Amino acid sequence: MFFERPDAGETAVLVHVDFQDEQEREDPGEFLELVRSAGAEPATLLQGSRRKPDPRTFIGSGKVEELRELLAVHHAELVIFNHALSPSQERNLERSLKCRVLDRTGLILDIFAQRARTHEGKLQVELAQLEYMSTRLVRGWTHLERQKGGIGLRGPGETQLETDRRLLRARIKAIHKRLDKVRSQREQNRRARSRAEIPSVSLVGYTNAGKSTLFNALTSSEVYAANQLFATLDPTLRRLEIADVGPVVLADTVGFIRHLPHKLVEAFQATLQEAAEASLLVHVIDAADPDRELNIGEVEGVLGEIGADEVPCLRVMNKIDLLDSAPRIERDGSGVPEVVWLSAQQGLGLDLLAEALSERLAENVIEARLTLAPKQGRLRAGLHELGAVREETFDDEGHTLLSVRLPRRDFMQLLARLGEKAEDYLSPEDMDTSPVWADEARR
Numbered sequence: 001m002f003f004e005r006p007d008a009g010e011t012a013v014l015v016h017v018d019f020q021d022e023q024e025r026e027d028p029g030e031f032l033e034l035v036r037s038a039g040a041e042p043a044t045l046l047q048g049s050r051r052k053p054d055p056r057t058f059i060g061s062g063k064v065e066e067l068r069e070l071l072a073v074h075h076a077e078l079v080i081f082n083h084a085l086s087p088s089q090e091r092n093l094e095r096s097l098k099c100r101v102l103d104r105t106g107l108i109l110d111i112f113a114q115r116a117r118t119h120e121g122k123l124q125v126e127l128a129q130l131e132y133m134s135t136r137l138v139r140g141w142t143h144l145e146r147q148k149g150g151i152g153l154r155g156p157g158e159t160q161l162e163t164d165r166r167l168l169r170a171r172i173k174a175i176h177k178r179l180d181k182v183r184s185q186r187e188q189n190r191r192a193r194s195r196a197e198i199p200s201v202s203l204v205g206y207t208n209a210g211k212s213t214l215f216n217a218l219t220s221s222e223v224y225a226a227n228q229l230f231a232t233l234d235p236t237l238r239r240l241e242i243a244d245v246g247p248v249v250l251a252d253t254v255g256f257i258r259h260l261p262h263k264l265v266e267a268f269q270a271t272l273q274e275a276a277e278a279s280l281l282v283h284v285i286d287a288a289d290p291d292r293e294l295n296i297g298e299v300e301g302v303l304g305e306i307g308a309d310e311v312p313c314l315r316v317m318n319k320i321d322l323l324d325s326a327p328r329i330e331r332d333g334s335g336v337p338e339v340v341w342l343s344a345q346q347g348l349g350l351d352l353l354a355e356a357l358s359e360r361l362a363e364n365v366i367e368a369r370l371t372l373a374p375k376q377g378r379l380r381a382g383l384h385e386l387g388a389v390r391e392e393t394f395d396d397e398g399h400t401l402l403s404v405r406l407p408r409r410d411f412m413q414l415l416a417r418l419g420e421k422a423e424d425y426l427s428p429e430d431m432d433t434s435p436v437w438a439d440e441a442r443r
Contacts, residue, residue, distance in 0.1 A: 012040045012078040013070045017059060018049045026104070027258060027291065031082040033208075034104075038111050043074035057096070058089045064096055071099060080107055084261065087136045105132060105261040112264075120182045127175045128264055134168050186273065199361050200249040201240070202275040204303065205284035206295035207255025210318040214284055214344035215252040218353075237274075242354065245361045246407040251278070256302045258294070276308040280360055283315045287341065288322035314360055316353065317341045327352055336360070366408045370425060372400040382414045 014035060016028045028045065035042050046067055054060045058081065059067070067079060078100050079093070085103040093101045102110075109129050116122045203211045219238040240250045251274045275281060283299060285292055303309045320327065320343050327349025330339040337356035342349025372380050380400055383389050388406035395401060404411075415422050 010039070010041050010078070011043050011074065011076045012080050013043050013067065013074060013076045014045045014080050014082065015059065015063075015067065016045060016047050016082040017053075018047070019053075020051055026082045028082065030258065031104075034107055034111065035080055038107055039114070040078065040080065043076045044070055046070060053083070053089075056089065057092050058083065058085055064093065068097055071097060078102065084259075090136060104259070105264075108257070108261065108264065120179070123175055123179055123182070127172065127179065130168055130172050130175070134165065134172070183273075198247060198249055199245065199279040200251060200274070200277065201280045201282055201357065201361075202251040202253055202278040203282050203284055204253055204275050204299060204308075205255060206286065206289075206299055207257050209255065209284045209286040209289075209295070210344050211252055211255060211284045214316065214318060215250065217344045217347060217350055219250060242361060243358045244365050244405060244407070245358055246410060248279075248357075248361065251275070256299045258298050260298070260302055272302075272306045272308070275303065276306050276311065278308070278311055280357070281308065281311050281313040282357075283313050284318050285315060286319050287317035287325070288319045312360065314356055315339045318344055321346045321348065329356055365405060366411050367405045368403075368425070370400075370402045370404060372402065374398050374400075376400075378418055379414070379420065382418065386410055386414065 012035060014031065016026065016031060028047070032042060032045075046063065048059060048063055050060070057064050070076070071079070076099070079097060079102070081101070081103045083103060084105050085093070085101070090101050090103065109125065109132060112125045113129065116125045203215055205211050215236065215238070219240055236252045238250050238252075240248050242248050253272065253275055281303070283296075285296060289295060300309065303311075314337060317339060320341050325341060327343075328341050329337050329352050330341075332338050337359050340349060340353045340356050342353055344350070370383075380402065383402060383404055383406070386406055388404045388410070389402055390405055391403035393401045411425075412422060415425065
């Protein structure tokens with residue numbers, strides 16, 4: 001007979017095991033932050049070392065006995081593991097400890113469920129939770145017994161577990177359909193932005209690196225930001241004006257975490273697609289975190305999973321106020337900005353980030369010297385209206401000599417509006433890098 005599951009558990013005993021394999025190790029400090037972010041009250045941490053997990057209980061019978069004693073001492077009703085447990089390990093532990101057992105994946109899912117605000121975010125969290133639960137259905141009640149066969153009882157019918165599994169499958173199928181519709185809408189929006197040649201910049205990074213704080217500082221938004229893991233979950237898009245580039249779409253995405261469960265990456269594929277389709281990734285890094293190199297590796301690993309590892313990337317070393325470091329830009333051998341050091345919370349170095357974004361996105365900017373005949377006054381006026389004219393002189397024949405710099409998109413739109421041919425003003429190289437507007441200009 002199984003125990004009666006409590007409605008909720010707040011006082012928790014935590015379990016962390018160190019393994020010999022570095023790839024399997026988790027960070028106990030990060031685990032504690034996760035538990036607090038979920039709203040649980042850590043009572044104590046049970047630690048141990050093993051060569052490999054015990055197939056039945058993960059921690060072995062001796063540690064299970066220690067765990068039972070700690071639960072009694074601290075009057076705790078919940079055990080949280082800093083590791084992924086198999087369904088059978090979870091069931092065996094619950095049967096032995098007579099309390100609820102939660103693993104790292106379940107803990108992250110619980111935090112996500114608390115933080116999801118948008119319709120899409122809630123659907124994605126529910127899908128991940130249902131797929132997680134589908135392998136963990138146990139009878140957490142004792143008032144229902146399994147239907148038995150026998151005289152007068154044979155025939156069609158379902159056990160309670162079978163009913164639950166059928167309902168779960170139906171709900172998962174329904175959510176997949178609704179997410180497909182949301183995904184289609186997002187794809188249409190991305191195609192519209194692509195046709196308008198509006199660059200998109202996605203903020204990515206380890207959770208609690210300061211992405212939302214930076215997003216708010218750049219866009220004057222009020223996205224929730226706090227010193228906790230997964231403070232924001234849902235992606236947010238805002239328009240941002242960049243010098244010499246014009247409007248760009250800035251996206252704040254969900255933070256990554258070490259050993260992010262594979263199912264979560266799957267469930268958030270549509271959201272993370274914003275990063276995969278971006279013109280530029282801004283990888284926000286907590287410069288003061290002693291584990292920052294490990295965190296960078298985790299983020300790059302997830303970006304590889306979603307196919308975003310080929311997108312150009314600008315690194316932002318945030319929280320330099322905690323290091324007493326000065327804002328600066330680091331460039332590669334060609335002078336291209338690679339790293340910007342700043343403090344989003346203190347507003348230090350934001351001008352340098354704007355400069356770096358302008359330079360990294362400036363491949364969509366045209367710099368040219370134009371010679372305009374007197375009859376091309378409308379084009380000259382249009383360029384002045386756009387603020388694109390850097391220098392203007394006149395020759396003896398009345399021609400206007402202009403030095404211009406402006407977003408290629410704006411130039412193509414102006415030419416199309418005036419009925420001018422783009423090839424009369426742009427080199428073949430410039431024409432090739434802007435096929436959409438070049439075609440429109442030719443028409």
